[in-house]
Amino acid sequence: xxxxxxxxxxxxxxxxxxxxxxxxxxxxxxxxxxxxxxxxxxxxxxxxxxxxxxxxxxxxxxxxxxxxxxxxxxxxxxxxxxxxxxxxxxxxxxxxxxxxxxxxxxxxxxxxxxxxxxxxxxxxxxxxxxxxxxxxxxxxxxxxxxxxxxxxxxxxxxxxxxxxxxxxxxxxxxxxxxxxxxxxxxxxxxxxxxxxxxxxxxxxxxxxxxxxxxxxxxxxxxxxxxxxxxxxxxxxxxxxxxxxxxxxxxxxxxxxxxxxxxxxxxxxxxxxxxxxxxxxxxxxxxxxxxxxxxxxxxxxxxxxxxxxxxxxxxxxxxxx
Amino acid sequence: xxxxxxxxxxxxxxxxxxxxxxxxxxxxxxxxxxxxxxxxxxxxxxxxxxxxxxxxxxxxxxxxxxxxxxxxxxxxxxxxxxxxxxxxxxxxxxxxxxxxxxxxxxxxxxxxxxxxxxxxxxxxxxxxxxxxxxxxxxxxxxxxxxxxxxxxxxxxxxxxxxxxxxxxxxxxxxxxxxxxxxxxxxxxxxxxxxxxxxxxxxxxxxxxxxxxxxxxxxxxxxxxxxxxxxxxxxxxxxxxxxxxxxxxxxxxxxxxxxxxxxxxxxxxxxxxxxxxxxxxxxxxxxxxxxxxxxxxxxxxxxxxxxxxxxxxxxxxxxxx
Numbered sequence: 001x002x003x004x005x006x007x008x009x010x011x012x013x014x015x016x017x018x019x020x021x022x023x024x025x026x027x028x029x030x031x032x033x034x035x036x037x038x039x040x041x042x043x044x045x046x047x048x049x050x051x052x053x054x055x056x057x058x059x060x061x062x063x064x065x066x067x068x069x070x071x072x073x074x075x076x077x078x079x080x081x082x083x084x085x086x087x088x089x090x091x092x093x094x095x096x097x098x099x100x101x102x103x104x105x106x107x108x109x110x111x112x113x114x115x116x117x118x119x120x121x122x123x124x125x126x127x128x129x130x131x132x133x134x135x136x137x138x139x140x141x142x143x144x145x146x147x148x149x150x151x152x153x154x155x156x157x158x159x160x161x162x163x164x165x166x167x168x169x170x171x172x173x174x175x176x177x178x179x180x181x182x183x184x185x186x187x188x189x190x191x192x193x194x195x196x197x198x199x200x201x202x203x204x205x206x207x208x209x210x211x212x213x214x215x216x217x218x219x220x221x222x223x224x225x226x227x228x229x230x231x232x233x234x235x236x237x238x239x240x241x242x243x244x245x246x247x248x249x250x251x252x253x254x255x256x257x258x259x260x261x262x263x264x265x266x267x268x269x270x271x272x273x274x275x276x277x278x279x280x281x282x283x284x285x286x287x288x289x290x291x292x293x294x295x296x297x298x299x300x301x302x303x304x305x306x307x308x309x310x311x312x313x314x315x316x317x318x319x320x
Numbered sequence: 321x322x323x324x325x326x327x328x329x330x331x332x333x334x335x336x337x338x339x340x341x342x343x344x345x346x347x348x349x350x351x352x353x354x355x356x357x358x359x360x361x362x363x364x365x366x367x368x369x370x371x372x373x374x375x376x377x378x379x380x381x382x383x384x385x386x387x388x389x390x391x392x393x394x395x396x397x398x399x400x401x402x403x404x405x406x407x408x409x410x411x412x413x414x415x416x417x418x419x420x421x422x423x424x425x426x427x428x429x430x431x432x433x434x435x436x437x438x439x440x441x442x443x444x445x446x447x448x449x450x451x452x453x454x455x456x457x458x459x460x461x462x463x464x465x466x467x468x469x470x471x472x473x474x475x476x477x478x479x480x481x482x483x484x485x486x487x488x489x490x491x492x493x494x495x496x497x498x499x500x501x502x503x504x505x506x507x508x509x510x511x512x513x514x515x516x517x518x519x520x521x522x523x524x525x526x527x528x529x530x531x532x533x534x535x536x537x538x539x540x541x542x543x544x545x546x547x548x549x550x551x552x553x554x555x556x557x558x559x560x561x562x563x564x565x566x567x568x569x570x571x572x573x574x575x576x577x578x579x580x581x582x583x584x585x586x587x588x589x590x591x592x593x594x595x596x597x598x599x600x601x602x603x604x605x606x607x608x609x610x611x612x613x614x615x616x617x618x619x620x621x622x623x624x625x626x627x628x629x630x631x632x633x634x635x636x637x638x639x640x
Contacts, residue, residue, distance in 0.1 A: 038628045045626035268621045273608050275631040280600035288593050301588045306365035308358045311595040
């Protein structure tokens with residue numbers, strides 16, 4: 001591919017002009033991290049700030065991708081453009097990402113108003129936490145007005161990512177109340193909107209009551225947005241228009257109250273802290289080589305030195 | 321509780337003498353992090369190195385906890401002591417952990433030869449990555465010969481934790497092959513043993529063939545351990561003895577080949593790097609306050625400065 005050797009600035013210009021291959025290449029650079037990713041960020045940042053970010057999460061099998069696909073169809077009926085980032089749990093070993101979400105969305109693959117991307121990261125912990133806002137910033141900068149970030153609602157990193165959106169949607173199913181494995185507390189905290197997908201299955205009323213009770217227990221201020229609980233059958237499209245209206249309503253509410261500006265400012269702070277931490281981590285990896293490091297590692301493995309004391313000795317090297 | 325105010329060293333002594341409340345308190349200190357957690361680590365480290373660590377992971381609902389419960393029953397039939405760490409996806413917002421696993425294991429709650437603990441972390445990313453080896457080290461130091469670490473097999477952090485064991489077990493179910501959402505590549509890489517739980521359901525043979533094909537594609541050296549694929553019905557105990565025999569066989573194989581020593585050395589290195597990175601992160605958080613930080617954050621939020629350049633400016637403060 002010619003794109004492999006094109007300078008980042010040229011790729012960015014092409015992506016802004018609607019070149020999808022260039023956009024895909026830039027997203028790959030972001031996934032990979034390093035200097036090229038930083039360059040993309042530098043170019044994209046001044047042009048970003050116009051897109052609206054919807055986070056979507058729920059348990060595996062809850063129908064997130066079907067819902068996203070139905071949402072795309074709904075938006076395209078009014079020529080609204082949309083981009084989707086589907087975050088796959090990444091293999092820490094092979095970097096393998098499962099492309100199922102992408103497969104299921106192939107209906108939209110040839111529509112120039114739709115851009116769908118599966119994201120994965122290779123390597124170190126928390127890579128997705130950095131790559132996702134970078135990718136969203138790029139999609140924002142090239143002019144996508146709506147960006148949907150879809151993550152699986154299990155796993156510390158994945159739930160955090162979905163929670164760092166302008167509007168966060170949590171998808172559950174009837175009978176969800178029975179599952180003790182679902183990370184309810186975490187999902188309740190981040191939800192601006194609940195969708196009960198597969199609402200034609202039995203247990204809808206119980207699940208709705210369950211969510212309502214939990215909402216009552218949670219600490220909502222009197223004038224705050226109260227997360228609506230919306231039934232949906234994503235496979236037939238039933239409830240999709242009402243769901244999207246709720247997203248639009250939530251946007252209007254938080255724009256009016258100043259909450260949107262606060263959320264975005266908070267996100268910037270979190271991202272900055274994350275970048276600073278990552279830079280320091282890289283420095284730690286540089287430290288973690290050589291004779292001294294090997295010696296300390298051996299002493300810990302032999303139980304002669306505890307890991308914290310060993311870390312202290314390493315950090316002495318950078319004045320810490 | 322009197323334990324709240326007891327010095328860490330005294331709690332550790334009591335835990336070594338079999339005081340379960342003291343052990344539970346020490347694990348809480350590890351979860352919370354900070355100086356007390358370091359102190360626990362310093363005390364435990366010289367006494368650790370005797371326990372064998374089994375990592376167990378699989379999709380939500382695959383029956384990990386039932387399998388663990390059946391394993392406990394199997395071990396207790398020969399008076400073998402065992403400890404279980406059940407890692408719950410933690411809420412990044414409330415620190416709420418779901419106690420389902422613990423609930424399901426209440427059969428064993430009154431047996432002094434069994435210690436079961438749900439782990440969660442409050443706060444920053446990757447907390448579980450540090451707290452889990454610390455907790456395992458403590459259980460090791462107080463004399464538990466077998467430690468089972470159970471995590472949900474979705475989510476970057478959680479899969480990594482299960483992979484950092486002496487023997488790693490991946491639990492799947494018949495029909496798993498159909499699920500495009502399961503993080504197959506990652507799970508394949510870390511598995512030393514596959515268990516097909518709920519083997520009385522249809523699809524057993526397909527799932528076994530699916531796993532065998534994937535194993536053939538993967539890069540096993542000629543003389544390396546080949547992960548066995550073991551059917552089980554954990555609810556009835558069928559296949560549990562064979563499964564545990566496979567764990568014992570794997571242990572013998574990697575002890576003989578030197579692989580166990582290599583794995584443990586690798587884990588020590590990873591833990592050290594993680595601690596060094598965490599210490600640097602704490603320093604980054606100290607930096608991330610004050611006038612200069614607020615100013616940079618504002619400039620990024622207003623799109624006048626990109627986050628990477630802002631991070632560079634922050635890091636200038638510590639010579640980076």
